[in-house]
Amino acid sequence: GAVVSQHPSRVICKSGTSVKIECRSLDFQATTMFWYRQFPKQSLMLMATSNEGSKATYEQGVEKDKFLINHASLTLSTLTVTSAHPEDSSFYICSARETSGNEKLFFGSGTQLSVL
Amino acid sequence: SQQGEEDPQALSIQEGENATMNCSYKTSINNLQWYRQNSGRGLVHLILIRSNEREKHSGRLRVTLDTSKKSSSLLITASRAADTASYFCATDVNNNDMRFGAGTRLTVKP
Numbered sequence: 001g002a003v004v005s006q007h008p009s010r011v012i013c014k015s016g017t018s019v020k021i022e023c024r025s026l027d028f029q030a031t032t033m034f035w036y037r038q039f040p041k042q043s044l045m046l047m048a049t050s051n052e053g054s055k056a057t058y059e060q061g062v063e064k065d066k067f068l069i070n071h072a073s074l075t076l077s078t079l080t081v082t083s084a085h086p087e088d089s090s091f092y093i094c095s096a097r098e099t100s101g102n103e104k105l106f107f108g109s110g111t112q113l114s115v116l
Numbered sequence: 117s118q119q120g121e122e123d124p125q126a127l128s129i130q131e132g133e134n135a136t137m138n139c140s141y142k143t144s145i146n147n148l149q150w151y152r153q154n155s156g157r158g159l160v161h162l163i164l165i166r167s168n169e170r171e172k173h174s175g176r177l178r179v180t181l182d183t184s185k186k187s188s189s190l191l192i193t194a195s196r197a198a199d200t201a202s203y204f205c206a207t208d209v210n211n212n213d214m215r216f217g218a219g220t221r222l223t224v225k226p
Binding site for chain 2: 001004006034036041042043044046091093095103104105106107108109110112
C-alpha cells in the first residue's frame with residue numbers, strides 16, 4: 001500500500017522555539033493531507049486540512065499563526081509549531097489520500113513533541 | 117470535532133477469544149472505516165464499509181453497519197496477542213472530512 005513518511009518521530013525543544021514536522025507521500029501524489037493532534041489514550045483531533053498550492057483549512061479553535069502549514073508540492077506538507085510552549089506537547093500525526101480518490105487514509109508514524 | 121463514540125473504551129480478553137467493539141456516529145455518512153493504532157504509532161487502515169453495505173469481512177475481521185441506528189461494530193475472531201492495539205472508527209462524511217471516534221483499547225492476554 002501507499003506509504004506516508006513523517007519526520008521527526010520525536011523532538012524535544014525548549015519553550016519559545018519553533019519546530020517543523022514533515023509529512024511526505026513516498027509513492028503517490030497527495031493533493032490533500034491532514035494534520036491531527038492526539039493526547040494520550042484519546043482520539044485524533046483534526047487540526048487542519050492541507051491543500052497543495054493553496055491555504056490550509058483550519059478547524060475551529062486551532063490557531064493559524066501558531067500552527068503553520070505549508071503544502072508546496074504534491075508529496076510534501078509541513079507543520080510548524082511556532083513559539084512552542086509546554087501545552088503544545090502532544091503527538092502529531094499526518095495522513096493523506098491518494099490523488100486517485102482512494103477513500104482510505106494513509107498515516108505517517110507520528111511525531112511526539114515535548115516542549116520543556 | 118469527534119464524530120463518534122466507541123464502546124467499550126477498554127477491552128481485555130484472552131488469546132483465542134473474540135473481541136467486539138462498537139461505534140456510534142451522528143451524521144449521515146458515505147462510508148465508515150476502522151483503523152488500528154499501536155502505541156505511539158500512526159494508524160493503519162483495516163476495513164471500509166460503504167453506507168449501502170450491511171456487513172463486510174476481511175480475514176479475521178467482520179464489520180457491520182446499521183445506518184438506521186447510526187452504528188457499526190468490529191469483530192475480531194480468534195484474537196491473538198499481536199491484536200493488542202487501539203481501534204478507531206472513522207466516518208467519511210464528504211470525502212474530505214474524516215472524523216474519528218474515541219477508540220477502544222484492546223488488550224489480548226497470551
